[in-house]
Amino acid sequence: MTQPPYKAPLLESPLHSRTAPLCLGNEWTRWGGYASVDTYLNTEHEYFAIRNAATLFDLSPMRKYRVSGPDAARYVSRLVTRDVDGLRPGRVAYAVWCDDLGKVLDDGTIFRFGPDEFRICSQERHLCWFLDCAIGYDVNIEDVSERIAAISLQGPRSFKVVQALGLNDCRTLKPFDMTHFDFDGGPMTISRTGFTGDLGYEFWLASEKAVSLWDRLMEAGQAYGIRPIGSRALDLARIEAGFIVPLVDFMPAGEALRPSRGRSPFELGLDWLVDFGKGHFVGRRALLAEKERGRGRRVVGLDIAGNKPARDALIYAGRSKQVGAVTSAMWSPTCKRNIAIATLDRPYDTMTEGLWVEIYVDKERKWEKAMAPCRIAARPFFKPPRRSATPPLDY
Amino acid sequence: MSAAFDVIVVGGGHNGLACAAYLAKAARRVLVLEAASDVGGAAANREIAPGFTVSACAHLLHSLHPKVIADLDLTRHGLSLSASDIPTVALDTGGKHVVLRRDQVMESLTAHSAADAAALPAFYRRFMSYAAVLQPFLTAVPPRLGGGGRQDRLTLIKLAWAVRKLGRQEMREFLRVIGMNVADILEEAFESDLVKGALALDGVLGTSFGPRSPGSVFTLLYRLAGEAGGLRGALAHPRGGMGSLTQALASAARASGAEIRCGAPVARILAEEDRTSGVELRSGERFAAPTVVSNADPRVTFLSLLGAEHLDTGFVRRVSNLRQRGLVAKLNLALDGLPSFAGLKEADMGGRLVIAPGIDYLERAFNHSKYGEYSEHPAVEITIPSIHDRSLAPEGKHVLSAVVQYAPYDLKRNWDDAREAFTDLAVETIAAYAPDLPRRILARQVVTPLDLERDYGMTGGHWHHGDLALDQLLMLRPVPGAAQYATPLPGLYLCGAGAHPGGGVMAAAGRNAARQVMAMEGVA
Numbered sequence: 072m073t074q075p076p077y078k079a080p081l082l083e084s085p086l087h088s089r090t091a092p093l094c095l096g097n098e099w100t101r102w103g104g105y106a107s108v109d110t111y112l113n114t115e116h117e118y119f120a121i122r123n124a125a126t127l128f129d130l131s132p133m134r135k136y137r138v139s140g141p142d143a144a145r146y147v148s149r150l151v152t153r154d155v156d157g158l159r160p161g162r163v164a165y166a167v168w169c170d171d172l173g174k175v176l177d178d179g180t181i182f183r184f185g186p187d188e189f190r191i192c193s194q195e196r197h198l199c200w201f202l203d204c205a206i207g208y209d210v211n212i213e214d215v216s217e218r219i220a221a222i223s224l225q226g227p228r229s230f231k232v233v234q235a236l237g238l239n240d241c242r243t244l245k246p247f248d249m250t251h252f253d254f255d256g257g258p259m260t261i262s263r264t265g266f267t268g269d270l271g272y273e274f275w276l277a278s279e280k281a282v283s284l285w286d287r288l289m290e291a292g293q294a295y296g297i298r299p300i301g302s303r304a305l306d307l308a309r310i311e312a313g314f315i316v317p318l319v320d321f322m323p324a325g326e327a328l329r330p331s332r333g334r335s336p337f338e339l340g341l342d343w344l345v346d347f348g349k350g351h352f353v354g355r356r357a358l359l360a361e362k363e364r365g366r367g368r369r370v371v372g373l374d375i376a377g378n379k380p381a382r383d384a385l386i387y388a389g390r391s392k393q394v395g396a397v398t399s400a401m402w403s404p405t406c407k408r409n410i411a412i413a414t415l416d417r418p419y420d421t422m423t424e425g426l427w428v429e430i431y432v433d434k435e436r437k438w439e440k441a442m443a444p445c446r447i448a449a450r451p452f453f454k455p456p457r458r459s460a461t462p463p464l465d466y
Numbered sequence: 467m468s469a470a471f472d473v474i475v476v477g478g479g480h481n482g483l484a485c486a487a488y489l490a491k492a493a494r495r496v497l498v499l500e501a502a503s504d505v506g507g508a509a510a511n512r513e514i515a516p517g518f519t520v521s522a523c524a525h526l527l528h529s530l531h532p533k534v535i536a537d538l539d540l541t542r543h544g545l546s547l548s549a550s551d552i553p554t555v556a557l558d559t560g561g562k563h564v565v566l567r568r569d570q571v572m573e574s575l576t577a578h579s580a581a582d583a584a585a586l587p588a589f590y591r592r593f594m595s596y597a598a599v600l601q602p603f604l605t606a607v608p609p610r611l612g613g614g615g616r617q618d619r620l621t622l623i624k625l626a627w628a629v630r631k632l633g634r635q636e637m638r639e640f641l642r643v644i645g646m647n648v649a650d651i652l653e654e655a656f657e658s659d660l661v662k663g664a665l666a667l668d669g670v671l672g673t674s675f676g677p678r679s680p681g682s683v684f685t686l687l688y689r690l691a692g693e694a695g696g697l698r699g700a701l702a703h704p705r706g707g708m709g710s711l712t713q714a715l716a717s718a719a720r721a722s723g724a725e726i727r728c729g730a731p732v733a734r735i736l737a738e739e740d741r742t743s744g745v746e747l748r749s750g751e752r753f754a755a756p757t758v759v760s761n762a763d764p765r766v767t768f769l770s771l772l773g774a775e776h777l778d779t780g781f782v783r784r785v786s787n788l789r790q791r792g793l794v795a796k797l798n799l800a801l802d803g804l805p806s807f808a809g810l811k812e813a814d815m816g817g818r819l820v821i822a823p824g825i826d827y828l829e830r831a832f833n834h835s836k837y838g839e840y841s842e843h844p845a846v847e848i849t850i851p852s853i854h855d856r857s858l859a860p861e862g863k864h865v866l867s868a869v870v871q872y873a874p875y876d877l878k879r880n881w882d883d884a885r886e887a888f889t890d891l892a893v894e895t896i897a898a899y900a901p902d903l904p905r906r907i908l909a910r911q912v913v914t915p916l917d918l919e920r921d922y923g924m925t926g927g928h929w930h931h932g933d934l935a936l937d938q939l940l941m942l943r944p945v946p947g948a949a950q951y952a953t954p955l956p957g958l959y960l961c962g963a964g965a966h967p968g969g970g971v972m973a974a975a976g977r978n979a980a981r982q983v984m985a986m987e988g989v990a
């Protein structure tokens with residue numbers, strides 16, 4: 072047999088030696104060129120561990136960019152739509168960045184390490200854009216993705232696991248706080264962040280030390296029902312948390328071929344992330360014009376009658392006028408609600424009644440169409456007190 | 467900082483001056499700030515030895531827009547021509563030079579090639595009809611791409627109509643040739659290398675093309691779209707050198723009330739609340755005005771003077787990727803008498819003498835520039851303006867002015883080290899046709915592309931402030947988002963060669979920009 076011209080079709084995360092043997096169902100997905108576990112064995116078990124115990128997710132394929140230098144703060148402020156002046160060292164912020172037309176390129180989290188040092192984390196690769204944004208700025212931008220591994224520990228009992236590791240100082244961490252420890256003779260950052268809308272922490276450290284940390288977390292978590300989770304279970308948790316995902320809930324402007332597919336922060340319902348008062352940032356003029364004109368559509372949460380998940384369903388005002396579509400949907404076992412994230416055209420995004428979802432239901436290979444009434448609902452759908460309680464609640 | 471001016475024009479090149487004059491005429495209070503010690507930019511004079519004055523860079527008029535001359539009454543302000551409709555002489559090493567002047571068939575051409583003599587008038591007529599399509603657009607604001615308004619659509623329709631008017635067959639031919647290279651077109655029409663070389667030069671002069679580069683036909687058409695001394699496609703000498711034209715423009719601007727300050731380099735264009743508020747000089751002195759018009763090239767304007775922080779990233783990327791690599795140097799000589807060009811009639815000495823004996827000669831000369839070298843055998847455009855204009859040199863003496871191409875800005879050697887060797891080479895190249903030239907030189911001066919950047923503020927030493935190529939033209943010039951003179955920053959406008967319709971001493975960019983400012987900005 073001839074050898075393929077490549078060594079491996081997908082890259083392996085620094086934790087591959089730990090995740091692969093546990094991935095009994097051998098269900099993988101692609102994430103930024105990496106093989107990432109989709110489901111270890113059973114999505115439901117993994118999901119319920121997120122809501123009831125503690126879970127580990129290999130976050131290493133996340134792209135991580137170090138931004139440093141005298142203009143670092145000015146640079147980040149130019150890059151993203153929100154204010155970062157108010158972001159103190161030791162804090163993390165969710166942000167989006169836009170193109171010239173004010174359409175969102177991606178979202179991510181910004182970690183402020185010091186007055187002149189940040190780290191930006193995102194699902195997809197953005198080095199070219201970040202470098203272009205740096206023209207005229209005294210700033211250094213470095214892709215440190217390969218050097219830094221990340222593990223997400225999420226679930227009501229995650230603080231117990233942290234404690235078992237002896238990292239008691241995390242007790243005072245509020246959501247979006249971060250702190251630093253020494254781990255095996257190297258630096259480790261722990262942030263109280265996550266994608267589950269639950270209590271949870273993310274660990275960031277040198278790739279070589281990732282396996283050792285994973286082992287210690289798994290060991291410390293034994294007593295708390297810890298279990299590794301794949302992206303499928305995580306996706307259920309994030310829908311309940313009301314988070315949107317690029318390429319799922321909207322087309323990132325850099326990927327869209329049709330110019331009309333780009334979405335502004337206003338259209339994504341992220342108005343609170345746009346700060347017009349901070350001076351110029353990329354897309355500002357276009358966004359200001361949009362604000363005056365009014366957005367054309369909006370991402371909303373939906374409560375849908377019945378219990379049939381409304382995946383990819385079209386939405387109607389009355390029985391026939393198509394006014395939007397569902398982009399993420401699930402029956403939420405925790406909320407006991409049939410929830411969805413959808414995009415609705417204006418002015419239907421503020422309609423209080425008369426919205427219908429057209430759901431196709433597979434009854435053992437027999438398809439039926441159901442029209443279910445729905446209502447616009449506030450996100451997050453699931454918002455337990457433990458998500459933000461500091462110190463963490465006892466579970 | 468209270469605003470004493472409505473408009474500040476950064477740069478007193480011919481476009482900046484024209485823009486200032488139009489605005490002042492429309493009762494705007496205008497201040498022109500020029501970095502150099504005198505106005506003119508690349509359209510200025512230089513005294514290269516006591517009593518010897520020469521056009522420092524640009525030396526021939528072929529495109530100065532007649533509307534500008536009339537609107538600003540430039541004749542009254544001192545503009546005149548010392549010679550008009552001067553011929554182009556294709557210099558031949560064997561002394562059998564061919565004289566060309568628009569569509570006229572001269573004896574020397576018939577003697578050289580009867581076939582080419584027969585082909586010239588039809589070729590010229592056809593190209594002039596194509597040039598006529600472009601001509602109206604020199605003074606129009608280019609349409610916006612996508613989502614434009616009525617005016618934008620109207621301009622596009624006019625362009626389409628102008629092409630359609632050529633007739634079905636000629637329209638097809640126009641669309642065929644427009645993106646072609648000038649070598650292929652000339653090969654189709656002519657047989658003589660000398661003729662093809664001389665005509666091809668107009669397709670590549672001031673560009674970063676060789677005759678076989680696509681788009682060089684367009685540059686040729688662009689040149690033919692201009693006029694001088696009332697004749698399309700003609701060449702003329704401004705009396706007193708190119709500097710006298712910019713002095714006339716300055717005088718017209720001042721007469722309408724504009725204030726002009728030289729030796730006033732602008733360091734920053736200031737913005738407040740997302741709008742221009744004035745400028746700051748390198749000295750720290752500030753001037754306030756709600757509107758700022760920049761005659762500096764787009765890269766300088768956006769990236770150095772304004773700063774990327776006021777602009778979006780896609781726009782900044784487009785500006786930083788503008789192709790703007792100058793390939794032209796200028797040789798200026800003071801002579802103690804007329805050099806003798808072997809075989810050249812005295813009557814033709816006052817013409818434009820070109821060394822471009824063939825397409826291959828030009829293409830080879832171009833090759834060097836791709837690799838950071840200057841041509842071993844450059845193409846040269848020579849004029850001896852003192853033949854027509856005794857004010858330029860002492861009695862019996864002369865000045866010679868020559869554009870030497872290709873001399874790349876990004877020379878592998880340092881230009882300051884290569885200067886003498888390059889000057890020798892340029893002189894020797896001409897001396898191959900006029901052997902007594904070296905003996906007659908009293909003073910010599912070379913303006914390299916690096917000098918153009920340092921002394922004239924032209925990034926990359928580029929003649930047009932950015933290549934005049936198909937992807938950097940009309941609504942793409944200099945880049946989408948700034949192609950209608952207005953820029954993404956409210957209150958900031960472009961008026962120089964980097965804007966539509968580009969460089970050459972045309973003054974159209976300055977005029978069009980002034981009109982756009984008047985349309986968009988109220989009076990304070």
Ligand SMILES: Cc1cc2nc3c(=O)[nH]c(=O)nc-3n(C[C@H](O)[C@H](O)[C@H](O)COP(=O)(O)OP(=O)(O)OC[C@H]3O[C@@H](n4cnc5c(N)ncnc54)[C@H](O)[C@@H]3O)c2cc1C
Pocket residue numbers: 476477478479480481482499500501502505506507508509523524525526527528529672730731732733761762763766771794795796869918921922923924927928929930931961962963964968969970971972
């Ligand atoms: C060697 C050479 C030969 C040429 N020959 C011909 C020819 O024969 N015929 C022809 O038609 N064209 C010719 N050209 C082209 C022509 O000279 C230019 O295209 C034209 O002069 C450009 O005019 P402009 O006013 O747009 O810009 P410029 O002439 O470049 O003027 C810009 C002005 O802005 C000033 N400026 C820049 N930055 C600042 C600042 N920060 N503060 C204050 N002031 C500033 C500069 O000092 C300059 O005076 C030639 C060009 C070159 C280089």
